Amino acid sequence: MTRINLKRVLFWLSLVLLSTLTAHSQTLCVIDGTPIPDSLLHITIDEMRSDSAKQIVAKRLGFIPPYAIESIQTFSAEEQIRQGKNITFCKSPADIIIIRTNSLAELQWVINGKLRKPRKKLTIIDYKLSPQRITEALPRGIKPTDILTADILTYINDPRLEKHPTIVIKTKTSNRLLNQRSQPEGK
Incomplete structure (x- = not known):
């Protein structure tokens, strides 16, 4: 008898659950x-x-x-x-x-200190839903393996209305250039 009651209880419970989900x-x-x-x-x-x-x-x-x-x-x-x-x-x-x-939701791209144009437009919402979309939108000549750091800057409470969310990327090439400049010429 307990099996029949248990089946009935589960049946009614599932009906109640389905009705609340649709309601x-x-x-x-x-x-x-x-x-x-x-x-x-x-x-x-x-x-x-x-x-x-x-x-x-x-x-x-x-x-x-x-x-x-x-x-x-x-x-x-x-x-x-x-x-x-x-x-x-x-x-x-x-x-x-x-x-x-x-357009104020579109990401601006700053790579190695310079403003760059992405391969395809990317909004901050696209980034939040799928951060992998950054690799699809990387400017030409930049490979995902070259990226050392990537930071997202948002300006939510900034009084300047023209501020876009910005992605700031540093690549390996910028570090190589800095190392070459800091070495003496004779070596």
Whole structure:
């Protein structure tokens, strides 16, 4: 008799768990076309409809200033599906939030003390989601194996609005040049 009761309890427990998961579906947040995990940015649709939405996103992310956020749009997932949008979800979210950043979220590249242009544009959000993207965006002539140090500088509370997040890289070639300059000419 205990086996039957245990099976019933497990069955009802699984039904309750499934119903609570579907009742409390998450909000899907997309920044610059990339879905953001809830662990990185947990926001609600009500927060994003408020006047301080940009400040909320900036504070929760912690590495982007509010003025680097260009726009925030909110949609109901059911409404988008009803309108015939070509959207497919494994588990339908309650709402969809689309955030677009401007050029102030793009990383500037300083390599060996000089401003360089990357092979492809990279935002601070791309970096936070996948630091390996740095190797894809390295300027021409720089190999990942040449990198000695890489530091990310963010200017969140800086009053100068034109400050971009910056990646500062030192390579092996800069050290070789310094060593050659410091050696006397006769050796």
